Amino acid sequence: MPELVPPMLPAAGELAEATDPDRWAVEFAWEGHRCVAYARPGRVRLLSSTARSITGSFPELAVLGEQAPPGGMVLDGTVVALDEAGRPSKGPLLRRTATVAPDDALRSAVPVGYVVTDLLWADGRRVLELTYRRRRELLEGLGLGGPAILVPPSFGRDEADLVVRTAEQYGLDGLHLKRLDVPYQPGRRTRNWLRVPLRRRRQVLVAGWVPASRGAPAGRPERIAAVLLALPGPDGPRYVGRVGIGAADADARTVLAAPGTERPPSDVPETVAENARWLEPGLVAAVEYRGRTAAGRLALPSWRGLVAPDEQDEDLAAGVDPGAPAAAPARPDGGSAPAPAPARGTAAPTTPDVPAGPWHGPLSRRLEQHFVYNTLNTIASLVRTDPPRARELLLGFADLSRAADRAEEAAIRLDEELAAVRAYLQIERTRFGARLAAEVDEPGDTGTDPASPVPPLAVLAAVRRAVQERIEPHPGGGAVQVRLGPGAVCTVETRPGDRPDTAADPLVLLTLPLAAPDAS
Template identity: 75%
Template sequence: MGGGAATGEQGPTLPDLVPPMLPAAGELSDATDPGRWAVEFGWEGHRCVAYVRPGRVRLLSSTARSVTRSFPELAVLGEQSPPGGMVLDGTVVALDEAGRPSRGPLLRRTATVAPDDGLRAEVPVGYVVTDLLWRDGRRVLELPYRRRRAELEALGLAGPTILVPPSFGLDEADLVVRTAEQYGLDGLHLKRLDVPYQPGRRTRNWLRVPLRRRRQVQVAGWVPAGSTAGRERIAAVLLALPGADGPVYIGRVGIGAADGDARTVLGARPGRPPADVPEGIAADARWLAPGLVAAVEHRGRTAAGRLALPSWRGLVPPDAQDDDLRDPAPARREPPGGGGATVPVRTAAAPPPAATPAPATTPATEETVRIRVREAVPPEAPAPEGPWHGPLSRRLEQHFVYNTLNTIASLVRTDPPRARELLLGFADLSRAADRAEEPAIRLDEELAAVRAYLQIERTRFGARLESDVDDPRTSGVDPAAAVPPLAVLAAVRRGVQEEIEPATAGGTVHVRLVTGTCRVEVRTADRPGVPGGAARAPLVLLSLPLDAPAE
């Protein structure tokens, strides 16, 4: 480690360079003593050490290359520095269109030395702080991780672009795994609580545990690798999943020494290629008719939609195949009545030309837009912009994710049961966001996501936010009624952000289930610019007809 910087005009003394400690590969089973290990989320991104003085930040990559100008939004760290400065270990992350940390968007930021405002707005980044090495003129890297972690949390670092994620005990590993899988994180970290930071060393005191997902896929074809004794050999099996217009190519996988599976693949009936096959593969491929289904493990999806690092786990017998894989082009579920349901929603701007008059049962202030249940977008008008709107942008907003995890992190030490409760709710919310492309979901599943969201927001608003979500079982409504994914959730969130947050005294969100309708109502006591009497009347943000159960 290099010497310290000068004091005076240069600010407090900090080391010139602390080579980052490196994790070794491991498994959860490698940690056997609950009292000696912490479990944390793994974040895919750009590893950086931050050297921070009041008003000044220097970012160095894991190879000691300066990336300070690449991430100017992280200069806010200088506003939270103690007088004697600090050195932080962490990861710069960016989210993909599904709201998952991904290297794909981040590569656009690291490809330029000084991003312009347009690129910064298009690919926002955040800094996930995972360790503290230097604090207020003191070296803390010699302290055991348990004490370093306590000092890191005591700094209270937080903000739209800064996150100190929670740390859990080994007995919470199953919960952390489930949450990481739901949110699409690619791994976990196991850290020994009783050892110091070891600069530049790869050590088994810090283990990275990859998360592998298992799923069934269609065997769409194979690529030959020559022949042996007159029999063709398989270089790779080509995989697909059902799409709206037929199978879609999702990658290739080696079949290894699975001779029985190889014989079955070689003997399958020829067929047509799926969609989206790269030219280099299409030229040599042998395509198969639908029918064969395989199990694979993988590390998620790449930016191009391919399976990341897939591994073959064998063919699946017909009676064990997933329903949507038995039919190569399953019919899309239609709502009752065929074409689509009309969902009245309140919009912030004037209604588009396709708007229809509000039903007589809704207030005159309510505006309506037709939304097809099967498409979740207006048929004649573009989908509204913003989080949880439209087929590609329906995701958890980045700042909401950071704020939520910061809240959970702050509660881990002070109120562990509450932190666990919020983390489970966050997992439910992430699961709901992942289902935005489905044509319809059950009402009770949608309301579970709404309750999870309101639970999280109440930690931020406190007494300013009250809520009441009716229970279908006690309201005479079928819990399995079909609703568009995120329709109720988006209306509730809009009410919290646009109506309750600006109101000094806050307000109440009520999700009512009455006479075959799901209504989202908001009451505030002091909406700016609205007379008191009108402000106290409920504002209806959604009136959603409830018909037949979801399939």
């Protein structure tokens, strides 16, 4: 087995460069610590891209030695740490790379995994000279996987639109294009492997602007240095960043002419607030951005224009209409959540009964590493055996990831919350099979307003609790139902599989009052 294989490096590129669908694979780009793993039974050595040993920094990856074939293996991949939405993130990983000997507390607080992207040596055989298509087949044949090891799915070029959509909703900032018909090229940056950056797009509130100077010369109009952005929050708009705008742009003239206010959004840094001009709610803009920072700001946003009133997203209505009530979020500490705000024109519901307990915060606001890895490992295996099913699960995973990314918002629509629940149950049915029975009511079938605001992920958290705590431990499995009943109430119920008769009283894990339907 080789002592050192310098990793192959990608060049910057675009999807349009992969013109022949039979010669390219499309894969997720994973943000993390690139390294090559040299694994024999009972022994693992990790070298960074600069050949520095990082084995001691990630002791949990010793599991690679348990999965190595007798002749050993050399893997190219990335050490990854996930944030609370289950996305690879630099922030948590920096806590791990800051020490060469993490203690048990740090390992528990910031678990890491190894995302395997290529195979260089397989059970006593050098495979560098084989094509990527063949290397990928050999990699998948090793059967690697588990809570800390991920062999992510690889798709054909004709699936690029699906992969892009999933990556954007999952929160990744790029894709990889890999030529299927070329060997591994150690230490070389080559256009046989392209990294394609991704940018997400969304609508935001135009909260204000910063002038280009402290005062415009007499007779000359003021100029905008940056537009200040916000999103609806539980107590009103919340500042999420700033973006440049062309001085001669018609949008700039509209922003300059908008009525002002003395009420800024929340969470505005002092350095921004010092010279800011705040605006009355009313303007909505589209921006593209790379992701969210740890402080909740939009990363590297770029202006894409003002949005006409009839094209504005519904979730911004409370921020545009000063008279619209804002919904309160589920409490992250696991306590009972305040009541979600009713839809306009409806009666206010009573306080929702979100059960207290440590399960609510962690489960509603975190996609755990083992769940993410198990899901993507399953999808990767289905790409070969059942491509339609793989696509279905990938779309479901995208829906679930998008919902997890909204955990800090004030409220989301009931139908969006139920879409995340269905996506989660779809994924878990692949693991449990007939052991998991599930039923989720449709708002339209029960007379429930699908736009009813609910605390983000509160229903999903209860469903995950039902599966993980009430169904998984039972050999016979069980059933979970999400009911939309009379009185505008959403309940989550579960029964163990050894008591299938419907007369048995279910265990109710959540009772969540909803906004009453608009009688008008």
